[in-house]
Amino acid sequence: MYAPIQEITLRSHWGVIWGTFIVRLKTISRYKGMLLMDILVPVFLAAMPILLGQALSGSISAASSNFEKNTGLVGANYVAFIIIGANVFATVTTSLWLFGFFIRREQTLGTLEALFMSPAHQISILIGLTLYVQVRSVITFLGGYFFGCLLFSVNPIQGQVLLALGILLFGLIPIYGLSFLLGALVLKVKQANSLLSTLQWVVGSLMGVFFPVTVLPVTFQVLAYLFPGFWLNYNIQAALMGLEWFFINMYGHLSILFIFAITCPLIGYMIFSKTEYRSKRAEGIGQF
Amino acid sequence: MVLATHKQERIYGKRAWWNQFWSMTKKEFTVLTRYKFSFILSFVQVMVIMFVFTVAAMVLTPPDQESYGAGIMFYSFILFMFLSTALWDIGNSLREEQYQGTLESLFMSPISYFSTLISRILSNVIWTSLNVAIAFLFMSLVFGQLPVENLILGIVVLILSLFVCFGFSFGFAGLALQYKESMNTLTNFLQFFFMIVCAMFFPFSALPDIVLIVSRLIPLSYCVDLFRSTMIGSTPELLSFELEFTIVALFSIILPFLGILFFRRTVTNARRRGTLAEY
Numbered sequence: 001m002y003a004p005i006q007e008i009t010l011r012s013h014w015g016v017i018w019g020t021f022i023v024r025l026k027t028i029s030r031y032k033g034m035l036l037m038d039i040l041v042p043v044f045l046a047a048m049p050i051l052l053g054q055a056l057s058g059s060i061s062a063a064s065s066n067f068e069k070n071t072g073l074v075g076a077n078y079v080a081f082i083i084i085g086a087n088v089f090a091t092v093t094t095s096l097w098l099f100g101f102f103i104r105r106e107q108t109l110g111t112l113e114a115l116f117m118s119p120a121h122q123i124s125i126l127i128g129l130t131l132y133v134q135v136r137s138v139i140t141f142l143g144g145y146f147f148g149c150l151l152f153s154v155n156p157i158q159g160q161v162l163l164a165l166g167i168l169l170f171g172l173i174p175i176y177g178l179s180f181l182l183g184a185l186v187l188k189v190k191q192a193n194s195l196l197s198t199l200q201w202v203v204g205s206l207m208g209v210f211f212p213v214t215v216l217p218v219t220f221q222v223l224a225y226l227f228p229g230f231w232l233n234y235n236i237q238a239a240l241m242g243l244e245w246f247f248i249n250m251y252g253h254l255s256i257l258f259i260f261a262i263t264c265p266l267i268g269y270m271i272f273s274k275t276e277y278r279s280k281r282a283e284g285i286g287q288f
Numbered sequence: 289m290v291l292a293t294h295k296q297e298r299i300y301g302k303r304a305w306w307n308q309f310w311s312m313t314k315k316e317f318t319v320l321t322r323y324k325f326s327f328i329l330s331f332v333q334v335m336v337i338m339f340v341f342t343v344a345a346m347v348l349t350p351p352d353q354e355s356y357g358a359g360i361m362f363y364s365f366i367l368f369m370f371l372s373t374a375l376w377d378i379g380n381s382l383r384e385e386q387y388q389g390t391l392e393s394l395f396m397s398p399i400s401y402f403s404t405l406i407s408r409i410l411s412n413v414i415w416t417s418l419n420v421a422i423a424f425l426f427m428s429l430v431f432g433q434l435p436v437e438n439l440i441l442g443i444v445v446l447i448l449s450l451f452v453c454f455g456f457s458f459g460f461a462g463l464a465l466q467y468k469e470s471m472n473t474l475t476n477f478l479q480f481f482f483m484i485v486c487a488m489f490f491p492f493s494a495l496p497d498i499v500l501i502v503s504r505l506i507p508l509s510y511c512v513d514l515f516r517s518t519m520i521g522s523t524p525e526l527l528s529f530e531l532e533f534t535i536v537a538l539f540s541i542i543l544p545f546l547g548i549l550f551f552r553r554t555v556t557n558a559r560r561r562g563t564l565a566e567y
Contacts, residue, residue, distance in 0.1 A: 033473035044480040048341065048489040053348025055494035056357050063348045070347040078348065194326035194333070201336040210344035 016120045020128025028136065038094065038136070039143035046086035046148055049210045050079055071212050073243065080158070080241055083148040085209035088168070088233040090144060091137045092207065093200045095172050098133050099126070099179040100186040100196055107186075116276065126269070130176050137172060138165075159240035167239060171232035171257050177264025178228070184268075184275035207233045228260035308399050312407035316381075320411055334419045335426045338365060341489065342431055356520065359435045362427050363516045364488045366420050370413070370450055371482060371508070374457035375475050377412045378405065379464030386465075392565040395555055402548060405461065409454055437521030445518050445533070448540040449511035455543020456508075462547075462554035465564075486512050492525040507539040 028035060053063035060079065067078035106112035115125070149156035182196065189195065206213065206224040213224040224230040235253050237243050245253050321327060342361050349357040385391035394404065427434055436442075464471045482488065485502050486509045487495055495503060503509040504526060514532045517524045524532050558564045 031473065033470070033477070037473055037476050040477070041480065044484060047484055049344040049348060051487075051494035052345050052357065052360070052490035055491040056345070056349040056353050056360075062350075066348050066350055082344075189325070194323075194329040198329045198333040198336065201333060201340060205336060205340045205343075210340065211347045215343065215347055 013124045016124035017128040020125050021131045024132040038140035042086040042090040042144040043148045046082045050082055071215055073212060076241060079152045080154045082210050084237050084240055085233060087141050087144040088236055089204050089207060089209040091141045092175055092229045095133050095137055095175045096179050097196055100182040102129060103183050103186045159242055164236045164239040167235045174228035174260035174264035177268035180268030180272040184272040187275050187279050203229055206230055231257050305400055305403055309403040309407050313410050316407055316411035331419060331422050334423045338423050338427055355435060358431050359520045361489060362434055363519045367512055367515060368488045369416050370453050373412045373416050374453040375460055375479055378408050378457045378461045381408050382461055383464055395564055401552055435520050438518050442519040445515045448536050449515055451540035452507055452511050452543050455547040458547025458551045462551040465558055466554050482508060488512055510535045
């Protein structure tokens with residue numbers, strides 16, 4: 001006689017979500033240096049173009065005027081633009097990578113098969129993970145943003161700060177959807193580290209991290225508009241810096257993010273489920 | 289007795305050293321090129337990074353300074369790539385051996401540590417040099433001709449700088465064996481620390497005076513300044529050309545020597561404690 005597998009109830013769903021969330025949180029709390037680097041890396045990234053611009057132009061104001069001339073963003077503070085961009089970029093890449101790396105780590109440790117064959121619903125595990133990334137992203141975004149602003153003498157509470165925070169929380173939902181796609185890719189390709197690192201920079205160029213995408217050729221601009229990361233970054237920059245809401249108005253921009261927030265997780269989860277099912281059938285889960 | 293001497297020569301002689309070095313280099317190359325997907329993507333990645341940072345530099349610089357800005361960005365990036373290789377790849381490659389369970393047998397066998405490290409360095413230097421060449425072509429095609437004022441002297445300075453970088457690398461490989469997983473965070477931090485303090489993507493004039501004091505204490509800063517100014521044809525910012533060249537040449541001898549000493553000590557300690565196989 002086998003013990004009956006516990007029925008999946010709402011309570012057990014919540015148990016799995018909470019369990020996954022706590023495990024990840026405890027793990028990262030043991031690597032404090034990693035958390036500190038999450039905050040410092042975007043500031044280091046932002047420092048490079050800021051300092052280069054300043055050195056080549058002679059002063060911050062001269063660099064600002066070059067930025068205005070070359071990008072058409074009149075009155076925009078280029079230092080704030082880059083600091084916000086670098087922090088959103090770091091948050092988006094952490095969110096994009098997390099699920100793929102989670103899969104890869106469990107695969108390497110040899111626990112992925114057991115995890116996927118357990119009677120817990122995949123959705124609960126994914127929500128637990130997503131919750132963890134959400135908390136980590138907000139903490140590191142705020143840390144990086146405030147530290148960057150302090151370092152480069154920018155007022156961090158200019159513009160609509162609460163709206164920007166809301167956009168960040170909501171705008172990461174489509175990114176999680178895309179991260180499921182990457183998770184599927186990791187299941188399929190296995191050695192996906194190099195692909196993820198390359199994609200990170202492609203994403204960076206399409207998000208308008210250090211410069212608005214309008215300076216890129218039209219093909220790149222079209223690609224950028226199809227990527228939710230661009231809208232997330234631009235909307236936060238618009239909320240904090242008062243940039244123009246160029247697609248109808250603010251609600252137009254938020255609607256686009258809303259559409260992505262519905263479609264991306266659905267498509268991502270569907271593709272991931274299919275890939276996972278195929279991998280299970282073809283003995284591919286435990287192999288790495 | 290004759291047989292023992294013969295064996296000893298085979299293990300420790302010059303020829304044996306070359307054999308070990310050649311076999312290991314071949315093995316490293318084989319591993320590198322077997323992962324074709326990663327191999328090709330590494331070139332794409334370099335081009336994308338160069339593209340992002342160069343456009344970022346160009347929107348902030350006056351039109352007459354664009355070529356100079358792109359030059360600073362590109363030549364700094366070359367050294368940054370070699371530094372990253374030095375900081376990450378050698379240590380990681382030894383950690384990989386540790387994961388695979390082959391490090392202990394490798395270091396307990398009567399082979400030279402030096403040849404193990406040099407073979408890993410050589411394969412990575414060749415790979416990074418290929419990346420640099422492709423990036424140069426890409427930059428010239430997309431952003432126009434980069435300034436190349438003194439190529440021969442630039443290459444000499446680059447080679448000396450590589451010795452400085454790989455001096456760090458030996459030390460980091462030792463630390464990676466000692467501190468294992470925790471080294472990743474430290475390496476990550478130091479990579480960005482060097483990037484800012486050694487002014488790897490911008491002129492030293494952009495740094496505040498207090499940071500400049502730290503910059504002057506790090507030999508890598510002189511490598512960056514000397515290589516960049518030689519290639520672009522500008523005056524070095526930190527010291528005179530002669531002084532910077534002397535410092536770089538001196539440290540290109542001292543640092544690898546100190547690095548190897550440190551690495552040997554770490555391995556000997558790990559062998560004594562029996563921690564070579566622990567990861």
